[in-house]
Amino acid sequence: MLDLKKLLDGSLKSIDFSLSLSDCSFIDDSVSGNANAFGTITNHSGLILLSGSVEPSLSVVCARCGREYSYNTPIALNAKITDKLANEDEDEFVLMQDFAIDIDEIVRTALILELPTRYLCSDDCKGLCSKCGANLNEKSCKCDQTERDSRWDVLKDYFD
Numbered sequence: 001m002l003d004l005k006k007l008l009d010g011s012l013k014s015i016d017f018s019l020s021l022s023d024c025s026f027i028d029d030s031v032s033g034n035a036n037a038f039g040t041i042t043n044h045s046g047l048i049l050l051s052g053s054v055e056p057s058l059s060v061v062c063a064r065c066g067r068e069y070s071y072n073t074p075i076a077l078n079a080k081i082t083d084k085l086a087n088e089d090e091d092e093f094v095l096m097q098d099f100a101i102d103i104d105e106i107v108r109t110a111l112i113l114e115l116p117t118r119y120l121c122s123d124d125c126k127g128l129c130s131k132c133g134a135n136l137n138e139k140s141c142k143c144d145q146t147e148r149d150s151r152w153d154v155l156k157d158y159f160d
């Protein structure tokens with residue numbers, strides 16, 4: 001927990017934080033690696049704002065070709081911190097408990113919400129051949145990739 005009492009009573013204008021998560025497998029079974037987060041919490045005349053960044057250093061698996069690759073796109077952290085929620089839908093707010101916030105939880109939540117649910121090693125990843133399993137990014141195979149529409153078989157029989 002990060003204590004914000006000094007920020008709230010005005011003796012500090014801002015508090016810096018940094019933390020690292022050494023095991024990011026909580027995000028998904030196919031994700032491993034770590035993440036570093038850092039930022040500042042500032043008291044703007046009573047409005048407590050958190051801003052910062054999460055830098056993941058992850059190994060993820062491409063959903064199309066199964067290749068493992070590294071994912072390092074940073075995530076921006078922005079939140080307003082409050083001691084009570086006026087209504088439950090205010091999800092950009094982070095609730096303070098006993099004048100402290102759980103920064104670890106904030107970073108974990110940001111990773112879960114902001115990372116893609118499906119990873120692609122590249123936008124034009126060709127994936128695996130559905131017939132022989134060859135990685136089509138690395139080689140082409142001899143399989144017929146055209147989807148056959150079985151409705152034509154009836155006509156084919158007719159013309160035979």
Ligand SMILES: [Zn+2]
Binds near residue numbers: 062065066126127
């Ligand atoms: Zn891929």
Ligand SMILES: [Zn+2]
Binds near residue numbers: 132
């Ligand atoms: Zn093939």
